[in-house]
Amino acid sequence: MTISALARAAGVAPSAVRYYESVGVLPEPDRLAGQRRYGPEDVRRLEMIRTAQRAGLALADIRDLLGAGDSDEQLGGRMRELAARRLPTADEQLQRAQTARRWLEAAATCTCVALDGCALLDPQRVLVGSPSKAPPDAVPMSDLDRDTGLRAVP
Numbered sequence: 001m002t003i004s005a006l007a008r009a010a011g012v013a014p015s016a017v018r019y020y021e022s023v024g025v026l027p028e029p030d031r032l033a034g035q036r037r038y039g040p041e042d043v044r045r046l047e048m049i050r051t052a053q054r055a056g057l058a059l060a061d062i063r064d065l066l067g068a069g070d071s072d073e074q075l076g077g078r079m080r081e082l083a084a085r086r087l088p089t090a091d092e093q094l095q096r097a098q099t100a101r102r103w104l105e106a107a108a109t110c111t112c113v114a115l116d117g118c119a120l121l122d123p124q125r126v127l128v129g130s131p132s133k134a135p136p137d138a139v140p141m142s143d144l145d146r147d148t149g150l151r152a153v154p
Helices: 003-010 014-023 040-054 059-066 075-108 142-148
Strands: 030-032 035-037
Touching: 003 014, 003 040, 014 040, 014 059, 040 059, 059 075
Parallel strands: none
Antiparallel strands: 030 035
16 A cells, blocks of 8 residues: 555555654655555554554654564563653653643632732742642642642742
8 A cells, every 4th residue: 555545444545654753763665666565464563553652652762672573572571661661751641731721720719910910920928839848838729729739829
């Protein structure tokens, strides 16, 4: 199949196929009269790449995972090593997303009439993040602190 047919079958743009080839996550295809030719195994590989990307893996990680092919008996070990390396990053991303959600929940109930008076936007008064990382002199912002983890700094 042509690059257009492969891209359509896998739900990606042809430029993505070319990019994946250039970074080594998709092998260079055979060519017929100068045109790239792909098989069903390439559709499957693109599906695996997209699944791994949705799991948050970088293309370098995906290249390493897929590099040895289906017959590799060490896949489980590579998966465990990759998971051990990437889980801390995923935890950090989750923490940032939870912090953003707490801030947005607090913002949804904001009754401020001016930016200058809004504690949510004042870096001198609000520490956005984990309450455990708040400075010792942080002062709770009444219900806001208890419900969201935001802390005001006097």
